Amino acid sequence: MTHDPNLAAPAEPPSSDNRSEAFQGVREARRNELAEDYVELIAELIHEHGEARPVAIAARLGVRAPTVTKALDRLAREGLITREPYRSVFLTEEGHALARECRRRHEIVLRFLIRLGLDAETAERDAEGIEHHVSEQTLALFAAYADEG
Amino acid sequence: MTHDPNLAAPAEPPSSDNRSEAFQGVREARRNELAEDYVELIAELIHEHGEARPVAIAARLGVRAPTVTKALDRLAREGLITREPYRSVFLTEEGHALARECRRRHEIVLRFLIRLGLDAETAERDAEGIEHHVSEQTLALFAAYADEG
DNA sequence: TTTAAAAGTTAGCTATGGCTAATAATTTAC
DNA sequence: GTAAATTATTAGCCATAGCTAACTTTTAAA
Ligand SMILES: [Mn+2]
Ligand SMILES: [Mn+2]
Ligand SMILES: [Mn+2]
Ligand SMILES: [Mn+2]
Numbered sequence A, B: 001m002t003h004d005p006n007l008a009a010p011a012e013p014p015s016s017d018n019r020s021e022a023f024q025g026v027r028e029a030r031r032n033e034l035a036e037d038y039v040e041l042i043a044e045l046i047h048e049h050g051e052a053r054p055v056a057i058a059a060r061l062g063v064r065a066p067t068v069t070k071a072l073d074r075l076a077r078e079g080l081i082t083r084e085p086y087r088s089v090f091l092t093e094e095g096h097a098l099a100r101e102c103r104r105r106h107e108i109v110l111r112f113l114i115r116l117g118l119d120a121e122t123a124e125r126d127a128e129g130i131e132h133h134v135s136e137q138t139l140a141l142f143a144a145y146a147d148e149g
Numbered sequence C: 001t002t003t004a005a006a007a008g009t010t011a012g013c014t015a016t017g018g019c020t021a022a023t024a025a026t027t028t029a030c
Numbered sequence D: 001g002t003a004a005a006t007t008a009t010t011a012g013c014c015a016t017a018g019c020t021a022a023c024t025t026t027t028a029a030a
Helices: A018-049 A054-061 A065-077 A093-116 A120-133 A136-148 B018-049 B054-061 B065-077 B093-116 B120-133 B136-148
Strands: none
Touching (some): A093 A120, A093 A136, A136 B120
């Protein structure tokens, strides 16, 4: 979806030992985390401030400006955003779709953790990491628990 | 614990905007994921087969041998393992402690997901990613739910 | 005991994701 | 309307994490 079809992928699926399945999946998820955080955040900033400027992205992520510039170049290359130099950033259709998906996951995980009894701050922090590693099945169970649990 | 004190850390904590806290935490967690997976796996292999050979590590992780060699060099540099060329790998005290901690987290998350109603395979896969992003607080709630829920 | 296979390492490539320092463009203040 | 401040980009650094190809060492077979 968000990523290049296997830039550094092996000739023969390296040892598709059955046990390796989980790790393969996690590596795949890790490759998309950054892009997911970016598009989700960009959507948020546009909603809150009417635009997403690199300086705001950097502040929210807690990284330096050049880090953001480079990441945005990559997102543009991947077709998730459009941009012009020195201007703020826009989501493509694809980027917007991914952002919505991420926001949904984020909110379900967050609601779930809070319902479980976690304080808001810790919940937010854990959700920010966990959201990238929950399957649809888990998400469904989280949502069910949050809604009625 | 497992990592260098900020190799690429900024001069002044880059924009310690309050909102950035969650992302900072996640980035920190991401830096340790690989090391955590390795030491946990090494402990497992030693338990199962009496030794941890690079070839077995590679098979289980689903990566190529040179990837493992390099990662092991890094773990050794960080004081988590000891090794000699062409021989199998051992955990240092520190590595062993980290492995135990990881195994504990992994098992709590896994038990929790299964208790929630997830199938074993999906649970294993999600746990492999989630385990690196749960705070002690969340872990406590997971454990409580798994035990009595 | 020689040879073949398996395992491990090294060298070298690509891409990501951080950073600083220097420069360029834009916006704001005067 | 110019000068200053802010914002953004570029260039260049470093470490991680993957890969292949080539080589070395160790282990297993014949
Ligand atoms: Mn996130
Ligand atoms: Mn998020
Ligand atoms: Mn893991
Ligand atoms: Mn694990």
